[in-house]
Amino acid sequence: MATTKSKKTTAKKSSKPASKSTATKTTKVVKTAEAPVATQTTGKNPFKGFFARKYDANENILTIFKSPRIYGAILGEVVGTMLLTIILLTLGVYQPLYVMFGVVAITASVLAFSGANLNPIVTVGMMASRRMSVIRGVVYILSQILGAWFAYLITSAFLNAADGGASAELPTMTAIEGEQFWVVTMIEFVAATILAFFFARAHAYKRSTLTFAMIYGTGICVALLFAIVVSSSFLGLQNNFIVNPAVAFMYQVLPTGGENFGAVLGDICLALATYVVFPVIGGVIGFAISDVATKLSGECQCGAGCKCVEKK
Numbered sequence: 001m002a003t004t005k006s007k008k009t010t011a012k013k014s015s016k017p018a019s020k021s022t023a024t025k026t027t028k029v030v031k032t033a034e035a036p037v038a039t040q041t042t043g044k045n046p047f048k049g050f051f052a053r054k055y056d057a058n059e060n061i062l063t064i065f066k067s068p069r070i071y072g073a074i075l076g077e078v079v080g081t082m083l084l085t086i087i088l089l090t091l092g093v094y095q096p097l098y099v100m101f102g103v104v105a106i107t108a109s110v111l112a113f114s115g116a117n118l119n120p121i122v123t124v125g126m127m128a129s130r131r132m133s134v135i136r137g138v139v140y141i142l143s144q145i146l147g148a149w150f151a152y153l154i155t156s157a158f159l160n161a162a163d164g165g166a167s168a169e170l171p172t173m174t175a176i177e178g179e180q181f182w183v184v185t186m187i188e189f190v191a192a193t194i195l196a197f198f199f200a201r202a203h204a205y206k207r208s209t210l211t212f213a214m215i216y217g218t219g220i221c222v223a224l225l226f227a228i229v230v231s232s233s234f235l236g237l238q239n240n241f242i243v244n245p246a247v248a249f250m251y252q253v254l255p256t257g258g259e260n261f262g263a264v265l266g267d268i269c270l271a272l273a274t275y276v277v278f279p280v281i282g283g284v285i286g287f288a289i290s291d292v293a294t295k296l297s298g299e300c301q302c303g304a305g306c307k308c309v310e311k312k
Contacts, residue, residue, distance in 0.1 A: 076113025081147030196286025
């Protein structure tokens with residue numbers, strides 16, 4: 001009997017290491033099976049889904065106003081653009097560092113409400129890259145113009161309350177004449193491209209409010225620095241750029257008089273092309289450059305902190 005028990009005990013003891021070795025073998029098999037999956041994903045087309053929709057497919061003109069969130073987004077764009085316009089109307093564009101700190105604070109405040117576009121250039125770029133629906137984009141642009149107009153009224157009221165004792169005046173844009181048209185237009189175009197590129201990169205880090213705000217604010221600072229250096233230092237021009245179509249209207253870019261109706265209409269078309277059309281095109285190109293670089297580099301577009309890379 002004692003011999004039998006010892007045999008059973010030996011059998012039990014010998015069975016345990018066998019299970020461990022089996023588990024070790026299965027673990028090795030699983031690890032080696034994961035390697036081919038990684039090699040298969042690298043052969044995919046990097047531009048697959050480049051034009052895919054990145055917003056809610058159910059969002060349209062009939063459904064967007066049913067949710068109270070859109071009204072919070074509208075308020076966020078109105079307040080944010082109003083504060084930004086007040087900074088630009090008082091400090092001007094020739095104080096890029098002050099503008100940068102102001103943009104960082106404003107963006108961090110309204111990011112959760114609307115995404116802190118604060119600029120029609122950014123909003124059109126968001127629509128073109130299919131990050132935002134057309135109806136939401138139109139609502140945002142109208143909200144931005146409304147916010148800039150409120151800022152103009154507030155700033156004008158303070159200046160008028162001074163009864164002529166204030167030394168400051170509301171800034172105005174220098175009239176575009178002759179060959180200056182293409183020079184000023186290209187400055188706005190390139191600066192808008194820079195701004196939109198930085199915003200598109202910031203959008204990849206939208207889960208981190210401070211990171212998003214810092215990248216966006218720095219982008220505006222870089223765009224303004226470029227415009228200042230080129231226009232003032234290289235070309236000797238002053239007060240000829242703003243890089244924000246909504247704020248540009250408050251800078252009185254549209255002419256109010258002329259020799260005849262044809263001359264006034266021509267000046268209006270030139271002003272709209274310089275401060276609205278070409279900057280918006282530059283914004284679309286800025287978003288496209290960011291998206292192409294993101295696709296080629298294989299960076300995940302879900303934002304910082306996602307688990308896509310681990311899943312792959």
